[in-house]
Amino acid sequence: MKNQTLRTLAQIAVATSLATASIAATAAQTNTDGNVVVKAGKVITLTGETIENGTIVIEGGRVTAVGKDIKYPWDAEVKEFPNAVAFPGFVEGLSNNGMDRANENIDVAAFLNVKDSIDPVSFYFEDALRAGITTINVQQGKDCVVGGRGYVVRPHGLTVERMTLRPDSGIVISAVPKRGKTRATQALALRQAFGGLRMYLEELVQEKKDGKDYATREALYQGREPDKDSVKGRPMGGNSWKVENLQMVPRWEIDEKQLPMLEVVEGKVPVYLYCDEPADVHTALKLANDNGFAKRTVLVLGPECWKAADLIAKSAMPVILTGSMKWTERDPVTGEETETFVPGVYAEKGIVFALQSGNSSAESLWYQAALCIGQGMSREAAMAAVTTIPAKIMGLEKRIGTIAPGSDGNVVIFSGDPLSVTSHVVKVFLDGNEVYDRATDTRMKHLSTGAQPANTASSAELIEEVHKHDDPVVEEEEKIDAGENKKDKDKGEHEEGDGHDHDDDKDGHHEGDGHDHDGDKQGN
Amino acid sequence: MLFTVLSLALGSGGLAAMPVPAEATTVFADRIYTAAGDVIENGMVVITDGKISAIGVAPNGERKEGELHVAAITPGMVDLSSRNTNMQTVEETTEVSAQYHVADSLDLFDRSWGRQLKSGVTTVVANPYDNNCIGGFSIALKTGGEPSLEARTVKADVALRGSFGSQPSGKNHPARRRPTDFYSRRPTTRMGVEWVWRKSMYDALYAEGNKDRAFDGVEQLLAALNGEVPVFAQAWATQDIRTAVFLKEEMAKEGKTKMRLIIDAGAEAWRELDFLTRTGTAVVLPPFASDGRTFDNAFYARDCAAKLHGAGVPIALSAHNDSSPGHSLGDQAAFARSGGLSFDAALEAVTISPARIMGIDRRVGSIEVGKDGDLVLWNGTPFELTSSVVGVVLEGELVVDPR
Incomplete structure (x- = not known):
């Protein structure tokens, strides 16, 4: 029995070390350490300056330096975009x-x-x-x-x-x-929500004064546990209305439904x-x-x-x-x-x-x-x-929205002015890690050119196959048939399962003009 | 009157600076995109009696008080698929109503004309609503001016309008349940729609040689078959575009080689470049769809306009009667640019190209002497979302004043 346990433990250890190794290998490949140097033809920092041919140094996920001709570690991974714009x-x-x-x-x-x-x-x-x-x-x-x-x-x-x-x-x-x-009724419900909070808190204080432990028992019953911030009671904060002696109630005993509301009244949360x-x-x-x-x-x-x-x-x-x-x-x-x-x-x-x-x-x-x-x-x-x-x-504001020393290592590479209709996002770095690359974005490719990933129903190869029948030397009638049939088949697969049903006549559900086209872009 | 003759205008097609006439509408701009092949830096356009009378480089010197000067001028835009017509504009008691004219049912007091005008669209083609296979004749008209057909018409009976796809059969159903309803009829399917089209065309062909077989609308159908007016057909999806093109080819085999075809809302036309080029078909494109999904499940790739233009297919863009910021015709040109269409081609696709497609380019579509004085005034480079239409001149009248 003991032996078996030991063996199992050993197996787990081996498995764990293998897993760690594979994670490390992935990390090395995809650079997830948050260290990168980005150079761009233009760096829009949004701190008031725009740097031509700028360099952004990101270490450990944070921007450590940004500017023109700045120094960076000799072994840093450098990504260069001489014709593009870096943007926070x-x-x-x-x-x-x-x-x-x-x-x-x-x-x-x-x-x-x-x-x-x-x-x-x-x-x-x-x-x-x-x-x-x-x-x-x-x-x-x-x-x-x-x-x-x-x-x-x-x-x-x-x-x-x-x-x-x-x-x-x-x-x-x-x-x-x-x-x-x-x-x-909405205004009433809003007033009641805060009125209800006040009544609830006053009741809690009164119970404590009366020496009852209902709140403690309910909290335990609900599986709540005190932590170091909530084990003690605090006087109520805020500056509009207050419940006296709230410090008598440990914070962890306040109901989950009411605690966030209390924090609102105390001005603690946006x-x-x-x-x-x-x-x-x-x-x-x-x-x-x-x-x-x-x-x-x-x-x-x-x-x-x-x-x-x-x-x-x-x-x-x-x-x-x-x-x-x-x-x-x-x-x-x-x-x-x-x-x-x-x-x-x-x-x-x-x-x-x-x-x-x-x-x-x-x-x-x-x-x-x-x-x-x-x-x-x-x-x-x-x-x-x-x-x-x-x-x-x-x-x-210290972390996002600008590219400045200390801010998060977020950099978006645009092909041009970020607000121009002809620009597009080339790459995105979040915390110094590359998380988006347009070159490998198959969905974007599909949206922009209609290209389908290989081996899917209407991929380019299959469309090519259909167009083989478009050859004008083919006898006219045949050509039409071949082209249409083949196309319909292709189309049929493409449309499968998107709920756009054109033959609902057969189930006899037709009522007057009840033919609804989803995705109808006709206007009027 | 200011009368300064200037040194040679450089880099603007050799246009000489010219005097500013007194009794005319004159607009100045940093750049004038004429859509006739050139861009004039620091230019001016003069409109006299509603027509463009002069274009050139503005005289140097101080700008005068009250002078109308904007960042850019383009020709008034042309939208071939205005879509501000409604169910009242097609006679639904029959599927083929070629003898009707949409002009007879237009409400020129409708607000949408004015909104289109304000967004820079000065000329539109109003079409019968697409609930019929063959709906009737379309009309090209101005979006502003005195509200009468006489005053606004650019060209009457400009095209024979029809529709492929699911829309014409959408309301119909087989004779079941309520057989007295006039919607219990053909066609109820795509193939039925195609059958109605083909049948009416063959009926017209037979009637051409045999007066006994004449029917209502036969003259109009023959006018289309003989190429006197183009057939302007809605076809969003690739299968419907093919149907339209095959029909044209079939008619060519029957001897009607002059029939002209214009596809409207050809979202999936990018799949059919060969068909379109070999039949000389022009395509009007629907508004941009971010997820590519449009009517009839047609996938509208963002580079559709660019691909068609690259293949030599004449294209026009359309806003389908949306004139709100970010959706207007100018914005459609911007989105076409984002799909790879060049600036010049985008400019043409909302001005001279639609005018040529509909055969109204003698009057509208570009800034050239003798054409209608329709101008769009911009506060920046056109066809960027960071710019917008700030003024509109319609036949010499400043209908939207940027000042």
């Missing part, structure tokens, strides 16, 4: 993508955490790299009253832990009516506060002021909220702009249409704003910034709104 990468100030589902059904769900929902292999992250985005603040969606906590991640890595730049990066509160609620319409802004600001988190609030605004710009400017809160950049409105009486360029209003009022790119990769951050310039905004302001400002909103 775009920063997505808030995104509801990359998750399984962005909303939970419960009104107040501060115990949720997007960590449990982020899907590291989601196409969204892959697409983000393609669009030159190096940092994403993933937050819950707006269909809630109080939502879960978000994570700031890099769009690369096989686990959420490897992707994470900052855990628990904020909490979501929504002034937008949750599905099934009106503005009034709050992403959603508003869709100007009317929501008032509700949102009042809530933030009444509950003491106004200084930690970032407003996430729908396009129409520009109408409340004065109110927002007075609040001095930074904002993240979602949705369309142009607000079109028709006068109900005269029928006259007026258009408002939304970011322009915020710029004019001196409000700090970041742009956000929603969920379409075609309308990514570069596109948002470029459109702003087209609408007359300065290049610096537009660029800042997709890089340094979102970084600052997250409190990560």
Whole structure:
């Protein structure tokens, strides 16, 4: 018996050492040590200077030096891009993508955490790299009253832990009516959420005073355990309202549903506060002021909220702009249409704003910034709104958004001006490791040229095969038949399983004109 | 009146600086992209009585107060697939309605014309809605000006419009359940759509030699078969593009060698370069789709425009009536550039190339003396998302003022 155990242990040891060896070998091949020197024809640092023929030295995942003709270790791996532009990468100030589902059904769900929902292999992250985005603040969606906590991640890595730049990066509160609620019930639910927190805390204190240990027992029952930060009680922080004698309650005994809310009131976590319409802004600001988190609030605004710009400017809160950049409105009486360029209003009022790119990769951050310039905004302001400002909103300005000594080793190599439609992302380095290469991006190749990976249904070789029958010397009738049949077959495989069913007549489900085309781009 | 004769204009096709006339619309720009083969640095365009009367290098010296000076000028853009027509613009009681003219059902007071105009599209081709196999005649018209067909028409009956693919059969169903419904009819499939096309063409062929067999729309079909008007057919997917091209070749075998074919929304045309070049077919491309997925499951590769242009297929871009920033026709030219189309080809694909395809290039499509005074004024290099249309001149009138 003992012998057997020993043998097993030995086997494990051998297996482990083999595994370690293979990991090390992979590391050597793909350079995952975070050490690299990037040279580019132009380095846009976003710290105020643009360096021609610049060099960026990244050691241990951090930028250690950037400049022209600077020294670097003799044995460093050097990547040279003499005709390309090095850029710190775009920063997505808030995104509801990359998750399984962005909303939970419960009104107040501060115990949720997007960590449990982020899907590291989601196409969204892959697409983000393609669009030159190096940092994403993933937050819950707006269909809630109080939502879960978000994570700031890099769009690369096989686990959420490897992707994470900052855990628990904020909490979501929504002034937008949750599905099934009106503005009034939403406002009520918001007030009740904080009122409920207050009542809960007061009750806890009272129980302690009465010498009851309900909270301790419940905490143990739920499997919670104290750690060194939570074993003791602390007086309640914050500056709006306080529950006296909260220090009597050890923090670990406070319910998971209520603790994040308490941290909000104490001003300890950033709050992403959603508003869709100007009317929501008032509700949102009042809530933030009444509950003491106004200084930690970032407003996430729908396009129409520009109408409340004065109110927002007075609040001095930074904002993240979602949705369309142009607000079109028709006068109900005269029928006259007026258009408002939304970011322009915020710029004019001196409000700090970041742009956000929603969920379409075609309308990514570069596109948002470029459109702003087209609408007359300065290049610096537009660029800042997709890089340094979102970084600052997250409190990560020292790490991301610029290429400077001390910042994370994130470098995106663009073939030209990052905001030009003709430029594309050539390579991406995250923390000094190469994580994207356009040359090996088969999906990009498919999107840009239609090329299919080899041996798939409609790869180029098979199409060639079909075109053999296009030879004009073939007898005409035959040619048509051969070409069409072969093509249909090919096409059939290509379309298989995408749910686009043209022969639903046979199952007799036809009702009037009920032929819906998914993906209909016809307009009208 | 300023009347300064300048030294020779260098590097701009030998155009001499010229005086600025008093009674005319004059626009100055750092660069004028004429789409007629040259770019004029520091140029000016003069429009008199709605027509371009002079193009040249601007006189040196101080800019005058109130002078209209922009970063760039291009010709007014042309969109062959304006798509601001609706179900009211096709007669759905029959699948072939060649005798109808979409012009009769256009609402010139609709706001979408004005939006298109504002986005720099000055000329469009309005087509019958694609719910019929052969819908009727299209019309080329201006997007602004006095709201009457007389004032706006560039060319009436500019093409015979039709559609392949799933759309024309989309509403139809076999005579089951509700047999009284007039949608219980053919075609209900792609092959049915093709059959309707072929049948109407052969019916027209037989009727040509035999007056007894005449039917409504026969003249119009024959006009198309004889090449008097082009056939302008929607076909997104490769199989539909093939169907259209094969039909043209089949008609050629029947002696109708002059029939002209223009494919609309040919997202998958990049797969069919040989067919298109050998039949001289022109292609109008749909708006950019980031994931490549378009109508009828057609895969729209980003380099489609570049590939077609490279193969010598005449191309035009279209915004399908989207004039919002980032989606307008100018932006489509930008996206075509991102797919590898050169700047010059992108410029042509939204100006002179569509004008040539529809045979309206005598009036519109480029900045040349004698053509309509339609100009788009830009605040930067055109066809970049960092630039936008800031002004529009329509037949000499400044309809969108950048100042």
